[in-house]
Amino acid sequence: MSTINEQLLSACEKNDTQNALALLNENDIDVNVMNTANESAFLLAMRQNNTEIVNKIVDSGKITLTTVQTAVQDQLNAGKEPKDVLSFSDNYFYKAIANATYATWAFFKGALKDDVLNNLTASGMNAKDAKQLCKQATDTVYPxxxxxxxxxxxxxxxxxxxxxxxxxxxxxxxxxxxxxxxxxxxxxxxxxxxxxxxxxxxxxxxxxxxxx
Structure with missing residues (x-):
């Protein structure tokens, strides 16, 4: 018999949102173990704007840098407002990753510096750090x-x-x-x-x- 994590991964791969979110709400789902199902569920919950599930997984601290980057880019490419994407978590580490991912993505898409600065500060980042991040992002996008x-x-x-x-x-x-x-x-x-x-x-x- 398959484990809950295996069922969750299967549901995510099939984009079976209802079943995946139902499995995530099970009390015995092990969110404290880094695994593919956990990360797939995180991406799915981000797409569905399910903040309860997102926070549950984020609080476990078991989401990789790549997963956060992928989730942020996924939401931005889908047309979601940057301020909404960047506010997915209050965790300082994950917010820093999200902000850096957004800045690089925005400049790659040709966004204006003032717009990027405004979105970063609107997400709670102070102006000085936002300017420094913009400088680093432009150096990455325009070497x-x-x-x-x-x-x-x-x-x-x-x-x-x-x-x-x-x-x-x-x-x-x-x-x-x-x-x-x-x-x-x-x-x-x-x-x-x-x-x-x-x-x-x-x-x-x-x-x-x-x-x-």
Whole structure:
């Protein structure tokens, strides 16, 4: 005779919502064991907006990162509002995973940064963390951007070192001679950083869509 978990997995695979949710409501269902049936049930409960079942499984702490990511993407692709998707749990760890998944998904779909920020803050995330997450997500979706920042930072160091060297030389010359500092360190490090940034920019895909 099959176990409840086996029956649950079978119901989920057949998309038999009524039977699956009935099995989940059984008192002897073991939600504290990580298994395929548990994760399938979580995805099904998310699709059915069954918060009671979702919370029951989330509270067990036995849902994998991949399952949460899949569930969030599944709901977003189905057209569900981000604020509703991101509020599926009060668990800090799962909310962090959901927020990161949403931000990456949104930028991949071409969403505006302000819209993503608004949805993240509406889900309870503070503005500072939301901005940082958006930066990380855009770096993931558009890999070339971090290389552009690296290249610009390197150029800034190089130009800064060059300017200070020239100012020192000019001051020494106007004083009738003397010593002046050559900011080799800033120029060399800046030049190397700018070069690596340029190489990264040239070889990295401009968007994840190119490798998806």
């Amino acid at each position: 070339y951007k971090k290389h552009v920042r690296r290249m610009l930072a390197g150029l800034a160091w190089f130009v800064g070192g060059l300017i200070f060297t020239l100012l020192g030389y000019q001051f020494a010359s106007s004083s009738g001679g003397g010593t002046y500092a050559v900011f080799w360190g800033a120029m060399v490090i800046g030049g190397i950083q700018a070069l690596w940034g340029l190489i990264g920019f040239l070889i990295s895909p401009k968007s994840l869509k190119q490798v998806a």
